[in-house]
Amino acid sequence: MPTLMLALLIAAAPVVEDRRGFTFTVPAGFEPFPGFKPTATKLYAFGKNLGTPGALTLTIDVLDGPATPGASRSCATLANSFERTVSSPSLETWLGQELSGARLVMTHVFGEVLVFCVDVPVLPNGLSVMISGKPGNEAILRETFRATLASIRTDDSPMGTFAPIGLALIVALVALSWKMSRHRRGK
Numbered sequence: 001m002p003t004l005m006l007a008l009l010i011a012a013a014p015v016v017e018d019r020r021g022f023t024f025t026v027p028a029g030f031e032p033f034p035g036f037k038p039t040a041t042k043l044y045a046f047g048k049n050l051g052t053p054g055a056l057t058l059t060i061d062v063l064d065g066p067a068t069p070g071a072s073r074s075c076a077t078l079a080n081s082f083e084r085t086v087s088s089p090s091l092e093t094w095l096g097q098e099l100s101g102a103r104l105v106m107t108h109v110f111g112e113v114l115v116f117c118v119d120v121p122v123l124p125n126g127l128s129v130m131i132s133g134k135p136g137n138e139a140i141l142r143e144t145f146r147a148t149l150a151s152i153r154t155d156d157s158p159m160g161t162f163a164p165i166g167l168a169l170i171v172a173l174v175a176l177s178w179k180m181s182r183h184r185r186g187k
């Protein structure tokens with residue numbers, strides 16, 4: 001039964017299909033960031049538990065050119081935008097590619113903020129994916145960041161446009177097998 005619940009939760013997560021040729025899954029519990037208005041470069045902003053110590057924000061922006069091998073441009077720009085930032089490299093995996101991201105701890109007037117970021121090489125321009133929250137929430141930040149990164153697909157990526165269909169098929173098969181096993185036990 002827990003497998004069925006997990007499959008249903010995954011199937012219920014909204015999938016965003018961007019006109020630029022990529023899709024991604026919005027993590028469970030995240031909602032559009034209040035007052036956010038997309039621009040040519042700021043594409044998406046979501047929040048979870050806003051106004052609480054467990055608040056998380058997720059942003060996806062378009063880069064001003066293709067993502068290039070090596071250090072993330074968007075992570076470096078963010079790290080250099082605040083004087084009191086400690087940056088360390090963070091290797092991430094996307095569709096079998098190793099990407100160089102960063103783990104940033106930024107000290108503001110209102111406290112510390114932990115940010116995970118990476119540039120994703122979708123074409124023609126890359127994407128900047130960032131998630132932030134309090135350092136005490138590092139485990140959920142990292143897990144949500146990696147799950148979001150893993151959900152990004154392009155029209156030319158493996159299972160790109162067929163991923164939602166494949167997921168729906170898996171959910172249907174799990175539900176059918178669960179129903180059949182309950183039916184057998186009832187006889």
